[in-house]
Amino acid sequence: MSAAHAPRGLGFIGLGVMGAPMCANLARRSGVPVIAHDVDAGKLRLPREAGARLAASVGEVAAQADAVFLCLADGRVTEAIGNEVLAAWAHAGGVGTLVDTGTTSIHVTRRLAAQASALGQQFVDAPVARMPQAAIDGTLSIMAGGDARAVEAVLPWLRCMGTDITHCGPVGAGQVVKILHNTFLFETVHALAEALAIARRNGVAGDVLFRAMELGSADARAVRVQGRSALLPGDYPAGRFPARYALKDVSLALELAEAARIDAAVGRHTAEMLRRTCDAGLADAYYPALYTLLDPQPA
Structure with a gap:
């Protein structure tokens, strides 16, 4: 996926205190269909009201999106869901970009990046900072790590959620x-x-x-x-x-x-x-x- 190529859709998985408003801003501002998923159906209200479509599974998100954003508090869950998304894209013969916006162990980040590379996919770590109100207002600070072209490709979508985006270096630098x-x-x-x-x-x-x-x-x-x-x-x-x-x-x-x-x-x-x-x-x-x-x- 490149900035010049409009994706079929943008996926968002993990709709907690930060993720729900981030997803809502992505749905309102991106001009691209957004597909949202969380195991807790009660967290889907805000993204749905902003125009996001709801998915019943991780696989359904991957099938409809060329870029998927994760916002999960648990590293093990992040790795498991990230691998599921990457495998779904590889199985379908497509190419997508996985973006982890959570704060995750550098070991998880590097393993996900390695798996993405092995499957011909892209990976960007882009954890966010500032208070929940900034997530609501779309004024987060976002620290991105990854290949310059991969970060550039998702920059328009990151700007839907944050006002200050720093490319910190290669994969993992954003997490550090x-x-x-x-x-x-x-x-x-x-x-x-x-x-x-x-x-x-x-x-x-x-x-x-x-x-x-x-x-x-x-x-x-x-x-x-x-x-x-x-x-x-x-x-x-x-x-x-x-x-x-x-x-x-x-x-x-x-x-x-x-x-x-x-x-x-x-x-x-x-x-x-x-x-x-x-x-x-x-x-x-x-x-x-x-x-x-x-x-x-x-x-």
Whole structure:
């Protein structure tokens, strides 16, 4: 598939908090038929309202689409479904492009890319960043890895879902950048939570601390977003990025560090805090809930 060749259809599999609005934007903006699938039929409403056709199976998506986007939280599921799509295209004698928009282990990414190449198909890793509202608004940041021509071919469709697309390098580079992006954010929020707990125990109000940070060299988006929306009010709702997802992503970063023989001490500390947060029954809570372990009874 090339940018000059209009595909028969675009497939989208995995319609969670991020995937459903991403698929809906693809259906509204691409000008191409979109075929959507999720094992949970309740997640199909938003894509259907945007004009996507619904498929009963992965095979049905592959049969109608020349490019299929995956947005799945589990690496094993991503690999299994990705292989099913690639095999279906190869069996039918066609050529398609598989795009993984989830945050996935580099090992899964490389295996899928190798399988795609062996079957004469294309593969792009294009994980997304920013909050669920950005998925709704179509303003995601997308970090793509893959052959330049393959990335260029899917760029029009990525632009339906995001405003900032970075080609990070060959296959896997998108995942490396996204994993490190997320890990740096979690480490920053961890440090911010520690600072807030210490400040409160020393008689300084959290709002005063954050205002001073915002006026100085410590200013960061995490202070203005996670700090003010979650840490200050102690609000960690389910339905936002949960602690278990954060732990998964930091664990993927530690996997990268180990392979590179880097002693990622900060990452290990944050992973341990997230693990304790999950063990405390907060696995589905918004990940800044790690603060509750630092200061169980905030001042």
